[in-house]
Amino acid sequence: MRFLKFFILILIIFNFNLVHAKTKNLDEKITKNLRCLICQGQSVHDSDSEFAISLKTLVKKKLNEGSSEEEIYNYLKDKYGEWILYDPGFSKNTYFLWLLPILMFLIGGAIILKLFIYKKN
Amino acid sequence: MRTKIFPISLIIIVSVIFVIFYKGLQNSNVYEPQIGNQKNIPVFIAKAFETEEIFKSEDIFEGDKFYLMNIWSSWCAPCRDEHKFLLNLSNQKNLKIIGLNYKDKKKNATNFLNELNNPYDFIFNDTDGTIAIEWGAYGVPESFLLHKNKIVKKIIGPIDQNSLLEIKELIQ
Amino acid sequence: MASLIGYYSLNIGFSISFLIIFFSIKNLTKSKLDNKIIFSVFFQFFFVSLSFLGLVQSFISSDFSNETVFNHSHTTVPTFYKISGAWGNHEGSLLLWLLVLTLFIFLFLLRSNDQPKKYRILTLLFQQIIIVGFFVFLIKTSSPFNYIFPIPNEGLGLNPILQDPALAIHPPILYLGYVGSSIIFSSALAAVVTNYISSSWAKHIKKWILTSWIFLTLGILLGSIWAYYELGWGGFWFWDPVENVSLMPWLALITLLHCTLVLEKKQILTSWVVILSIATFTLSMCGTFLVRSGILNSVHTFANDPERGLYILIFLFILVFLSIFIFLFFYKSEKTTINSLFWLSKETSILINNWFMMYFLSVVLIGTTYPIFLEVLSSEKISVGPPFYNKLIIPFLVPFLLAMAIGPKLKWIKSDLENKLSLILFLIISLLLSTFIIRNLDINFLINTILVTSAFYLFLITLKDFFSKKFKNLSQNLAHFSFSLLILSILFNNFLSTEIITNLKINETYENDSLKINFEGIEQRDEQNFKAIIGKFVVEHNGGQTDIMQPELRIYNQPNIITSEADIKTTLYKDKFMTMNSVQNQEYFNIRYQVKPFMIWIWLSTFLISLSGLIGFFKKRYEN
The missing domain is CATH 1.10.8.640 (Cytochrome C biogenesis protein)
Known part of the structure; x- marks a missing residue:
């Protein structure tokens, strides 16, 4: 619930920004x-x-x-x-280009998280 | 089991990277787009070089003749080098040579043609270089062999003996 | 003559490699390090230096019987650039690589007396493998001492963009950084084999990590400064492949540096440290491959020769497979470890640092190499440029900067955040400060406020620590402080830069609401190897202040290339930057006038970052 509120707030602020974006x-x-x-x-x-x-x-x-x-x-x-x-934009040629670094980030996060979870057991 | 998977996959990944780099090495690193080939010629409107009348590209490039569209300029040194080949080609009966005078001054261009003779059947003006971009050109000189409104061949840089022969063969 | 000496010394140096390998293997089981080994390492260094000096001398005396000199020099080039021309080309720069390789292993042997003997010998052996690889590469594919006959009267000339003081010293400094990582590589492998990955190894190798990191930072800085004033468009970082290639080992080194801090305290993360050590040098080599093989399109192009590319590629993968093999075969994982990790501790904060650094590294690595993969697999060619890197890196900078502020405040093993109140207070102050500033600028509000807030936060916290910590842990604090300064300068430089591009004829004036540019005239001057056309522009600002800007066009005689030299007026707050370019077939010149705030702070903060490394290097003991 809190997350949802936060998400909506971010959305509103971003839209507010778009109005101000210059051309x-x-x-x-x-x-x-x-x-x-x-x-x-x-x-x-x-x-x-x-x-x-x-x-x-x-x-x-x-x-x-x-x-x-x-x-x-x-x-x-x-x-x-x-x-x-x-x-390069997001197209069939560049899925990996954009997603691979994000994937690396998530894997890194998972590895670190695992270090702590292991500790508890 | 798990301990085996890791080293094997690591070695496989590294080997794949090696193969790709190896293949990449063999690709030419000079970029020449293939997309120019077999494409319809662009439609544009431009001034004629001499009369400064406005022409549409359709009026010039008709149906099933061969055309050689040549981008040139009086200030470009390689254009001088390729000029003799253009003159040679201008004797071909089934080929019309169309010039696109790129970012040039009329006076200099006229002098250039007077000095070296005029191989062109018709010349367009491109004062700000934007028509050359319509053609997907990089600069001067550059030539396109056209047939039935399609680009048959693209020559980046000056025409030389080899490309001359190739053009002659293509238009037979 | 000098060229001949160079040639023979190079070959003698090469043969000494085998002598060293022979002595080392014989010495492997003995208890004491044989002095013969140190002598032969010294002689190898000596002969490679002699060979290098031979090349430099051939350049100074314009000995065109040497092919390298013929291709890259000319009698009219000023002596300083004749010398720097020696390493401004593929062959010479490789000889310089080799020189640094042999120098570093010699220094390593001298400075590691307190280390286990077997580890030292093995490091030397691994380093010799690299050295032999480079010798073969140099002698087989790119000898700097090829002889031409008949001897040409004149050389082909040195590329004018290399005739510049910053670029003259940029390669040696950069190579010190790149090559320094080879020591880390060899010693990590040696430490794995001898099972010596420990806190004393960490203490010992940290010096080498710092050394190569400092030089790499300085090298990148010099390259950036050069790009700024020489390439004529006022940018200092363009995410060009060559820049990326130097950034990757830099990121790996700084990650490794943080990691060894943990290893110094605790026997954890050992495998990670080894992997990073291997990765650092692999990335340096990978960079060399990408740049030298011509596989990438870039501003800097060395002569492309597929044979060279292939050689480096094979050599690179031999090293990679060797290290994978050694790692899998010899590495013994730690046992006692993970239980001792508490979520709020310095270890955790360093893990977070590693996490983000690895992410940034993967962005740069993937962005640089992806086009190669795509072209091979689908023969489509794409560009990956600044927008890609900005989109993937900038959002992640925010948590990274915050972590950089808080991380150093945590203690080892188990910690509590002290002064929570002041930390939150600083966050509020920086938020208010940046909101106030960004509101007055005409830019996208939200993302920039968040960014600037996090940068200010780091800035203020580290600034406060200068006073409250009384210079304890100065190097760390200075490094983090300078990094915040760097980010702030780059951000505000981006926000506030203005640019005018216009075409002017002599005596014409450009005018807008804030300034007037008057093109007063041009004068010509003949220099040793170029003709200069110097424009004179008077820039009148609305406040009544006037500047005279004198950008320059240089027409070099050999090779016949026109370069444009920017005129830059630097003050503490901003740089005024003007370039002039001739336009084909027109009487007017293309004028680019830029006002770029805080440029000097970008250079200064980067310099401070490397200075903090230097302070760390000379510090006896790393904190409590």
Whole structure:
């Protein structure tokens, strides 16, 4: 019961947050999440290569045309493959990527817990 | 029993990791997307290089001819190197060469063509580089061989003797 | 000539390995360590140093008959960078690895007189296996002394981004850290074989853990500083594979350090300590493999050669299988142990530290290697970048920081929390403080408040302890304090950084509501091996304050590469950072102006972290 209340409270606060979340620098957010494919190890936002400059222009253009963040990602994924996105997202390719560390955390917790439970017996 | 399972599984896991790293080594680490192949060509609108009229891509790429879409610029050194191959290809009867002039100045580009001759049947303008992105290109030079609105072959970087022969073979 | 000396000394050093192995095996059953062994270890170190000096001398004298020099140097490169060029390439850096390996085992033998003889000999033997592996690797696949004929007149030049003071000393320091972990590896294996995993072993090996951890911290710091001012976008950590690869052994080392604290007190967690010791060096080697084989895409690329990659891979797995075998075969588990674990004790808090550290390590490890696995298994290629790491690490930082504040307050074996009231009071203070600050910033409220609260909490508690504990346990307290400082600086740096990207022609002005950037002009200057184009910008802030910023473009002659040098004005509160880039075919320049608060505190706190390691190193006795 207490847990439920706590959970609801968290949910409310998070929603409250979403209202306040800004969209001002959306193009910055998007370009920071794109790999500059020709510079290796830099985001499009951080790079000044020709490719990155064009991509920045394109993202601005698309945003002005009313595309959403998701649509832009899908568009670029279609052109360049998932490789261009720094945030791999949660898909069939990345289940293990996201879940394995969490699993490790849980296993670690279980091992520590076991140390104490053994002690009682 | 339990004491055996642990070492065996450990050794199996380590061996699997070894095999995967070994296989990973053999993959090329230079990234070339395969997705460009066998895809429909993008639809776009761009200005023509000379007349600055607005063209739709459908008007240029018609049905069952072969096209070579070449992204070039006067400031790009490798473009100079590949130019002689483009001129060579421009003699092919069943191939049209379409240029996409990437982030260039008209004056420099015109000089470039006057100096080295013009292999292109038609040239589009791409002043801010966004049309090149429509094509999934990385930069200049880059070429796409098109047939029936599909990308048959993609050449990243300058065309050389090998790719020239390959193109000639494909369009036969 | 120097190159020739280098070549022969390298081969002599290699043959001494067999001498050492022979002597050691003969000595295994004797009661006293044979002096011959120490002498031959010294001579091995001597010849490897000679070989290394030979390479350095070839670089200084621009001896282009040496292939490595030819590929990585040029007569116009300043002497300082000629020297640093010696280890700025694959071959030379491996020779440096080898040098550190032989140096460390020599030091180990000198400094371990009070340890059991059999354990020392076995450590030496295991270390020699690693050393032989590196000798073979170096001589077979990447000899730094290949001869070219006819002798070229001029070299190909040194990559300009390596011509930088921070990057010149970054590799040696980093390698001291990486290679230091090899001693931990060998000695852990030796201790398992001789059944010597005990509190005295823990005391003894802690020095080595600290040594490699301190150097690794400094090495990472230098790399970060370099990335900040040289890569031109004002970032200092990008979760690039090469950075991750150095972070992984760092995390393993700091976990191991905490673990040995427990082992010093009690005969528990022995198997865990052994596993960690093995993991640390394995991770260092794994990092070397990932970087050198070219299997990953990264900013730093060494010449890729599949043969080298394959060699390191095989060597790495030989070591892994060897250690698994030794662990399974020789390890005798502790018997008396677990009963003595009480839930509220220092042991528990260290277990919690280990738990979180292992989680962070697994995030970094999985994030770095996952793309390789995916590509091999499904031939799809994905990127794993900063958003992944941020999402998985940041939420877990909160409990971690809180535990870091409370953990050190607990006593060994069984403890009670003293001063509960003050602990809660501090939590409330930090909560209020961070609510107040975050409210005034235009950012996501909840998650940031929680984060900042936990960081402030650690900050305040450790700050208080400086006074109340009167420098008892200074190294621990300083380390935790500096870590909170680091997290706070990074957080506020993230919140408050501003950035302007614009295109300007000469004499144009950019203006927004808070400042004005005036591009006054450019001047050219010829340097020894590059031409500099220096921009002059006047930045007028609304408060009336003006700065003159002079970012630079450098056009290196050999190889012909343009780099951009940031101009950074550092103060205690913030850095002002400007870079300028030429744009293809345009008269304007691309200008990036950033104000980055607390940058210096990020460097300073990391430095303090390694300093606290140094204090720990010189402390005689670790607390009561």
